[in-house]
Amino acid sequence: MAEKLVIIGSGPAGYTAGLYASRALLEPLLFAGYASGGQLMLTSDVENYPGYPEGIQGPEMMIELRAQAERFGTRILDLNVDSVDLSRRPFGVTSGKDSWDAEALIIATGAEAIWLDAENEELHKGRGISTCATCDGAFFRDKEVMVVGGGDSAMEEATFLTRFCPKVTIVHRREGLRASQIMAQRARDNSRIAWKLDRTVTSWLGEEGDFRGAVLRSTVDGSEEDFACGGAFIAIGHKPLTGFLAGQLEMDDHNYLLWKQHTMTSVPGVFAAGDVVDTRYKQAVTAAGMGCMAAIDAEKWLEAQ
Ligand SMILES: Cc1cc2nc3c(=O)[nH]c(=O)nc-3n(C[C@H](O)[C@H](O)[C@H](O)COP(=O)(O)OP(=O)(O)OC[C@H]3O[C@@H](n4cnc5c(N)ncnc54)[C@H](O)[C@@H]3O)c2cc1C
Structure with missing residues (x-):
């Protein structure tokens, strides 16, 4: 049976999408990737994420975000997604030899500083x-x-x-x-x-x-x-992690995903959140906000189908 919602990525955007989607009873399946936790695993003090007046260590914050997403039923696999097939319904998601079907997808794979x-x-x-x-x-x-x-x-x-x-x-x-x-x-x-x-x-x-x-x-x-x-x-640029999409979604000249309607990409049912779509703000709190937006959009889209 197809998953209702698959989320790809485990930074603030992916985990927040998981939190919202699981509280909406979508039972999302989240692929965390091999580098689970995203960019904040690489930093020490985070002093600008609301709710931590004394600041918090990046990895500690990501452990808490993961636990909060899991608390409401997000299922997390520490696997990288190698490819997706957006030409069929439900969509195909492949990691190694295994594959999954998904009615909707949220791409939250972030970006890497060069x-x-x-x-x-x-x-x-x-x-x-x-x-x-x-x-x-x-x-x-x-x-x-x-x-x-x-x-x-x-x-x-x-x-x-x-x-x-x-x-x-x-x-x-x-x-x-x-x-x-x-x-x-x-x-x-x-x-x-x-x-x-x-x-x-x-x-x-x-x-x-x-x-x-x-x-x-x-x-x-x-x-x-x-x-x-x-x-x-x-400050020589960032590289969004969109290679595994093999050009199936519209992107800008630097391979950032493009939103078409709210957080929906050029393929209906595929949503994007966080640094993978963000050429401007690139902050944990904005990524988390977009994760929330994508989950709400995915939920409404699934309901309308
Ligand atoms: C050193 C450093 C310090 C920072 N400090 C701050 C700070 O103090 N405050 C702040 O607000 N922001 C800070 N940022 C920026 C912040 O980390 C990012 O804006 C934020 O992490 C973006 O979140 P995201 O969820 O979009 O993506 P990311 O955090 O990049 O997470 C993306 C996730 O997707 C996974 N992934 C990628 N490809 C695949 C795939 N094919 N299959 C499965 N998973 C995949 C990756 O492994 C990763 O876990 C910092 C960034 C860096 C690098």
Whole structure:
């Protein structure tokens, strides 16, 4: 028998969709993926999720969200979905050798920040190097930091960081910026922002837990210099996890899913929530909100069928 609702993804969007759908008695089946818990498993303090006045550790919060979804009957499989077949009804969902049928689907597979993969990056991920100024900027108060990237998001992150940091240096591999003129000008006009253009990061400096800066290499003459700072933000983009959909849903140029009607995608009965659809906010609370919206939309859609 077909599942009424299958949810793919176990970040704040997936678990919140599970919570709402199970309370609506849809008995959802949720595929958590191998990296269950999503992006917040990679961070320590979360200080901006409502309801935790003292803040909470990311992994702890995800354990609680999972327990809350399970409490009302969400069934969770710690499996990755390899493919879906949206050309038939019910939809097909495959993981390894097993497959399931689903009347409705919620895609909540999130996005991954793109890292530089410079030497020693693993040592400092989440402790010295971040990919989210909105999330982590306040932890770098009064420190000099660098932002890597030349697009709008790098300009935005750098400008935002000047609220906390006396000096923010933008490092970009070319002289020209990809950012829109208005964003680039705003950064240029900011006296707290400095520039290191025509340079790439070859490695990060400092022992684990003691971030010290980066080695920068000139893309013009190959010369290298040590650049000391107290933190780094990588802002070179995100990659939504939509590869397993094999182009069966409409996406934008960067492979983010598109909503067509409320949270419904281009295929009726398939809904999307969280960072997989979000090119702008990318926060736990917004992902959770979209998970709630998708569950309500799925419930109404199923009822109308
Ligand atoms: C280091 C870091 C710190 C952050 N700090 C904060 C913060 O302080 N506050 C804040 O609000 N936000 C923070 N964020 C952003 C926040 O984590 C994201 O906005 C949020 O997690 C997005 O939730 P999501 O449910 O859309 O996706 P995700 O959290 O990305 O979860 C997606 C899930 O889907 C699973 N998945 C993917 N593909 C498949 C598949 N094929 N089959 C099955 N499962 C699959 C993944 O394994 C993952 O579990 C931070 C992000 C990072 C990286």
